[in-house]
Amino acid sequence: MAEATRDNPASTITPAGPSLGSVYGSAAQSPLTVRPWLAAGSLAWRELVRFLRQRNRVFGALGQPIIFWLLFSAGFSGMQGLGYQHFFPGTLVMILLFTAIFATISIIEDRREGFLQSVLVAPLPRWSMVAGKIFGGASLAMLQGLLFLILGLLTVKGMSPGFFGVIGVVLLMAVVSLALCGLGFLLAWRMESTQGFHAIMMVLLMPMWLLSGAFFPAAAGWMGWVVALNPLTYGVSGIRQMLGLVDAKTAAAEPSLWLCWLVSLLFAGAMFALSSASARRATRGDLL
């Protein structure tokens, strides 16, 4: 029998005993193979199915981008100075942020309902569960983000991304969604209730969004430093640049596009790695 250890999940275990001549045993007698990506895909699929089966969630998910689009475009139409064009990328990222974070905190619910226990005792590396949760959440975030993007492309004046620009924006949105889902997982993993999450929302996530260049045009002094150190800044800026919303005058204030990609990818990678590491350690919540 092949040895399968904690470090080496690749195992060929014969689950049913060889002496059991049952007609039912045949399906079970071929060895089990650990397939982390199959499991991750299945977990992500579950997120989508659960979402589609809860009608109020679907309604909210489709309603939010439409309402934002209606209010913002109407509100900004009469304003002087910074127009909707400036706020569009930030609003897009805000939609990704909220959806991604709320999708991943469902891990708290999974834990409380008992569903998570079966995942924890399956012969799987923990990163597989993290990947499933993150990809599921990111898919939901993208669903809303894309709807908002399409509405914007159809109606907001001054956006000229071109075909490859749109592809680039969609890809960067996906990277940002994955990063934010990773952040959501990291925050939610050790939490025992969703109530505590509101505090995190207010002290961490709202400032993170406000100081990403999404809201304030340009910041100086210590705030400028915070903006520069905030990984979300680079997602917002990259999307803004690829949407063609930067002219010669404002271009100087934006980081270069390659840096935007690099930081966003690193952000996503780091969040995934930290989440996986965190999930590997036992938590008292495992025993709920």
Added chain:
Amino acid sequence: MTSSPAIDVVRVSHHYGQRQALCDLDLAVREGEIFAVVGPNGGGKTTLFRLLSTLLPPQSGQVRILGHDVVTETFAVRALIGIVFQAPGLDRQLTVAENLRHQGHLYGMSGLRLKQRQDDLLTRLRLSDRRDERVATLSGGLRRRVELAKGMLHGPRLLLLDEPSTGLDPAARRDLWDYLTTLRREDGVTVVLTTHLLEEAELADRIALLDAGKLLALDTPDALRATVGGDAITIRAREPAALAVEVRARFGCAAEVVDDSVRLEQPDGHQWIARLVEAFPGRIDAVTFSRPTLEDVFIDRTGHRFAHETAEQRDAAGGKRRGKGYA
């Protein structure tokens, strides 16, 4: 490989903060048996279950499952065991079939193999007509059956169940046991379950009696019962006090009046019935004979009743459920 026991627990201790949950526990379960771990709440059952299901690594001692160490060979152990937790582990938004398919994916199963195994279990557990119903709409008994199918899906050699009959009515409980014995017979799976119900533990092949983290006894229900006094014989008579005196005088054995009946405990109780009825013709209205119960075994070993929970134990059990005190 078949020589190694299904479960081998060697000198395992575990504590949550100050509270000792398991104390130097030794335990072995043979392959193919239905084994019940029984004890009052706070006795250490749940902790033992967590160790066996690899949710928690043992703090000291060793746990081996089908020859594999739960700490160093976690994945091998996980592939070999199927687990039914006390908390419902099904996704209520998904249908029965979707829950099973998802479970199969977690264990690396897919395609025809998964479908065949799933159909087979749904048929055997009489769930085929429910396959497309959402779990949220099912009764407690049906859900427990789906959990059973889920736990058995990857063909484990050991099935662990934590308080499987909690929340089930007596009929559903009987059903559950029918299915467990069927699975054991047809798949040869070893079944280990925890329960706080003594009458449920009686149905197992062997029982481990756990109290305050210590193993009180481990044997078959019959052998355990045989360790206490003997059979109980209860005689209903018009003048119980007088009869008790005469029984004592004639047979030289202890006979007491309990609730207006004469009660004596003797081995080979069935022989005593004939003896008593012949000795006191016309004076005995009814004689009942009962074998000692596991409750009697428990009282014999601990000196207190099984259902008697101290306030401390209740608190400990409550705290445990909320996940407090886990270091």
